[in-house]
Amino acid sequence: MNKLILGFWCLFLLSCSDGKELESELFVINCFPLDSIPANFPPIDYPKDNLPTKERIALGKKMFYDKNLSADKTVSCASCHFATRSFSDTINVSIGAHGREGRRNASPLHNVAYLPRIFKDGGIPNLELQIKAPIEDHLEMNYNMHELTLRISKDSLYQKWSRLAYDRSIDAFVITRALANFMRTLISGNSNYDKGKLDTTILNASAKRGMKLFYGEQAKCYSCHEGFNFTNNEYMNNGSHIVYKDTGRARITLKSIDHGKFKVPSLRNVALTGPYMHDGSYKDLWAVLDNYQKGGSGQWNQHPNISQITFSNQDKMDLMEFLQNLTDEEFLNNDSYVYSLNL
Amino acid sequence: MKKAILLGILVVVLIASCKKKKENPSCEAVEDGTIKLNLHHMVGPMAFEFNTDFTDDYGNNYQFTRADWYLRVPGFLEHDNITPIVSTNTHFKIDPEVLELTYGTIAPTALHNMQWGVGVDSTANHLDPNTYVTGSALSNQSPSMHWGWSSGYIFCVLEGLVDIDGNGSYDPLETFALHVGMDSNYKDGDNLHVNSEVTDGGTTTIQLSVDYSAFIDSVDLSIENSTHTMDNMPLAMKIANNFNKVLNLH
Numbered sequence: 353m354n355k356l357i358l359g360f361w362c363l364f365l366l367s368c369s370d371g372k373e374l375e376s377e378l379f380v381i382n383c384f385p386l387d388s389i390p391a392n393f394p395p396i397d398y399p400k401d402n403l404p405t406k407e408r409i410a411l412g413k414k415m416f417y418d419k420n421l422s423a424d425k426t427v428s429c430a431s432c433h434f435a436t437r438s439f440s441d442t443i444n445v446s447i448g449a450h451g452r453e454g455r456r457n458a459s460p461l462h463n464v465a466y467l468p469r470i471f472k473d474g475g476i477p478n479l480e481l482q483i484k485a486p487i488e489d490h491l492e493m494n495y496n497m498h499e500l501t502l503r504i505s506k507d508s509l510y511q512k513w514s515r516l517a518y519d520r521s522i523d524a525f526v527i528t529r530a531l532a533n534f535m536r537t538l539i540s541g542n543s544n545y546d547k548g549k550l551d552t553t554i555l556n557a558s559a560k561r562g563m564k565l566f567y568g569e570q571a572k573c574y575s576c577h578e579g580f581n582f583t584n585n586e587y588m589n590n591g592s593h594i595v596y597k598d599t600g601r602a603r604i605t606l607k608s609i610d611h612g613k614f615k616v617p618s619l620r621n622v623a624l625t626g627p628y629m630h631d632g633s634y635k636d637l638w639a640v641l642d643n644y645q646k647g648g649s650g651q652w653n654q655h656p657n658i659s660q661i662t663f664s665n666q667d668k669m670d671l672m673e674f675l676q677n678l679t680d681e682e683f684l685n686n687d688s689y690v691y692s693l694n695l
Numbered sequence: 696m697k698k699a700i701l702l703g704i705l706v707v708v709l710i711a712s713c714k715k716k717k718e719n720p721s722c723e724a725v726e727d728g729t730i731k732l733n734l735h736h737m738v739g740p741m742a743f744e745f746n747t748d749f750t751d752d753y754g755n756n757y758q759f760t761r762a763d764w765y766l767r768v769p770g771f772l773e774h775d776n777i778t779p780i781v782s783t784n785t786h787f788k789i790d791p792e793v794l795e796l797t798y799g800t801i802a803p804t805a806l807h808n809m810q811w812g813v814g815v816d817s818t819a820n821h822l823d824p825n826t827y828v829t830g831s832a833l834s835n836q837s838p839s840m841h842w843g844w845s846s847g848y849i850f851c852v853l854e855g856l857v858d859i860d861g862n863g864s865y866d867p868l869e870t871f872a873l874h875v876g877m878d879s880n881y882k883d884g885d886n887l888h889v890n891s892e893v894t895d896g897g898t899t900t901i902q903l904s905v906d907y908s909a910f911i912d913s914v915d916l917s918i919e920n921s922t923h924t925m926d927n928m929p930l931a932m933k934i935a936n937n938f939n940k941v942l943n944l945h
Contacts, residue, residue: 475845481823484835485843497825497835524825524835603925604845 374410374513390541392549392580396465402480402529404536407517412534414513415527417691420504422449422493429486429531432458435689438621438680439538444632448492455491456598457632460625462540462683463581463618472614472630474587475604479532484524497524540620540683541580548677555677562674565667571644573671575657582619582678588655589613591648592629600630611653621684623676637675641668726896727800730781732768735904735945736791743791743907751908753915757857757871762907763790763840764851765815765832766942767881768798772808776886780804786815788832788840789905806891806899813938814850814881821846842876845925849876851934853907857916871920873911873934880924880935887944902945909940 389396398404415421416429432446432454433439439461445454456472470476476485486492487500501523504510514522517530545563548555555563566573578584587601589612601610614630628634634643643649645668647660663671736743738759748756766789770782781801787793814820819833824841827834833848835841840849853873856865891899914933922930 471844476843477821477846480825481846482843484825484841488839488841488843496837496839498829498837498839501829501835523829528823528825606925606928 373509374407374516389539390546390580392546393539393541394466394580396536398536399478399480399532402533404533405517407513408530408533409537411510411513411517411526412530412532413689413691414510415531416534418504420507421487421495421500423495424449426450427493430691432492433461435686436684437624438462438540438684440625442626444627446492448489449494452491452494454489456630457627459617460621461535461538462620462680464538465536466581468585469615473601473604474615479535480528483528483531497527500524500527538683538689540680542682543620543680544677545674546680556673558670558673559677560674561667562670562672565671566674570667571661571663571671572657576616577619582622583616586616587613588616588657589651589653590643591651591654591658592634592643594649594651596651598630609653612651613653619675620678621680623679624684637672638668641671725803728803728893728896729800729898730771730798730806730893731898731900732787732796732798733900733902733945734789734794734796735902737904737906737908739906739908743905745791749908751857751911751916752913753917755857755859755861755915755917756863757855757916758865759791759853759855759907761790761838761852761854763788763836763838764813764853764910764941765789765840765848766796767812767814767816769810769812769816771806771889772810772886774807776808780806784816784819786819786832788836791907801893803893803895803897806889806893806901808886809889809901810883810886811942812881812883813935813941814876815848816881817878820848820878820881824848845877847876847878849874850880851875851910851938853910853934857920859917859920871916872923873914873921873930874923875931875934876924877931880931882935882938884939884942887942889944904943904945906941906943910934910937912937912940 402408419425419428419431421428427447427449432441432448434441437460441458444457446458448454459472464470464479467479470479470482471485476482484497487495487497504527505522510522514520514526514530518526520526544554544559565571566577576584576586576588576590587610589600593612596612599611601613602608604610617625623637626634626636628637628640634640641663644658645661645663648654648658738749741749743759743762745760746758748758750756766787767785768787769784771780772778773780781799783799785798787796815833822833824833824835829835838852840852841847842849851873853871855871857869857871858865859869860866887903889901891901893899911934914930914937919930919933921927922934924931
């Protein structure tokens with residue numbers, strides 16, 4: 353009930369005039385403390401020139417939902433990264449400005465603060481640099497950072513927020529820093545699996561059997577999907593395809609040894625981030641499990657960890673139950689990530 | 696005693712001020728001189744023009760619609776090509792509308808060899824373009840000169856039309872787009888023997904000619920007409936290997 357009242361207050365404040373907009377945003381952010389990083393998560397390594405403040409996060413959130421970031425003003429970041437899908441998309445490849453189809457399946461954005469490199473091929477070293485890529489990609493927002501700066505410089509609200517957040521007029525630096533700042537707040541670590549560490553009654557028997565499989569020597573899922581974020585952050589060829597039209601990590605390194613390698617994804621909220629694989633060609637988790645069960649496609653560069661697994665149907669259902677319990681409902685429904693003003 | 700101290704201070708100040716100008720016996724103030732680069736944009740022997748027919752080495756007619764590139768000037772060297780005269784590593788974003796560049800100011804001296812290259816050096820290539828002041832060469836450009844997906848600059852962008860079928864007209868699909876980047880494709884040119892003098896408070900202008908046909912030397916635009924580097928590395932390397940022919944003394 354308290355949360356409901358709080359939610360109404362947030363909505364009420366958000367509906368206020370422009371002058372109250374930032375205050376409203378800050379209020380919403382205050383509704384959900386941003387310093388509550390789960391105890392089993394490491395501290396975030398913030399860049400020195402972009403330490404988090406509520407003003408910066410609020411500015412980044414406003415931009416994340418702003419379609420003015422695309423050339424034809426039809427798509428925002430949020431158009432392909434839905435909060436309720438752990439900030440991933442629901443289709444194989446997202447539709448960008450001018451209705452163009454993208455190249456790869458949109459990655460979920462939870463816990464991007466912890467990624468050592470960005471993108472499925474690791475082409476970008478940090479979040480601040482990553483921001484430019486979708487804005488300028490002709491299949492995504494098809495805009496230009498210089499032109500974007502000119503466009504939103506005319507917005508007095510952005511100018512006001514920029515000064516409050518970074519003490520400078522809005523420019524490419526502010527745009528990239530603010531968006532990265534907001535994205536670093538997308539922390540997900542409160543699934544049933546996490547709660548189950550403190551309360552053994554939370555996971556049901558099937559999920560517990562699935563967890564045993566996940567961490568056992570039969571399935572060895574943990575060998576790639578390890579740690580607090582269920583990823584080793586390596587680039588691996590998992591044999592999802594026989595022919596990789598998208599060469600993955602090799603696109604960056606130009607080394608044949610990296611052919612078909614993509615970043616091992618985090619499995620948090622995995623039940624909601626389909627379709628799967630770099631091109632979204634696996635429509636559900638059953639298809640993914642089937643691929644691992646048969647030992648992958650046998651593609652020449654497939655990682656040796658991928659080998660045939662003997663699964664019963666019950667095993668697969670148990671594993672699926674465990675994966676379902678990696679869903680963090682509070683994260684998916686966190687109002688502080690949603691910008692409800694009509695931009 | 697006080698007078699002696701005062702006199703001592705005066706002597707020290709005088710020596711210090713003369714030390715800076717030791718080559719000037721009169722100890723008069725010497726102003727730095729400015730080094731400018733004047734660019735003459737050419738296609739072979741002809742002046743560069745957009746939307747004008749030129750012919751490649753294989754007899755294909757073509758027109759440029761875009762020709763942007765990065766010039767790097769690491770500095771100037773003595774006759775020995777080793778001893779630096781000035782080493783201010785500078786990148787310039789060039790297009791055919793750019794006629795004059797200012798390299799910087801230095802104390803009067805003789806300039807001998809100019810170092811140069813096409814592209815962005817491997818250190819600057821991976822820095823964040825969003826941190827540069829708007830208008831500087833390595834800041835965000837419009838149209839863009841930076842690949843967001845790999846975080847690196849595009850060293851040269853040559854785009855235009857090519858009469859692939861030789862029917863005398865440019866059909867809609869008869870285009871070329873040559874985008875070259877990546878650290879391995881940065882190329883230094885041979886040092887240019889500029890032999891100029893930077894004078895007291897003066898401006899030294901080095902006349903340079905840019906040959907856009909040199910970028911596509913031995914490139915058959917009818918078949919070698921597209922690279923965004925990763926997707927056609929052989930063509931990108933071929934163009935990069937031509938970089939050292941692009942800039943000459945005018």
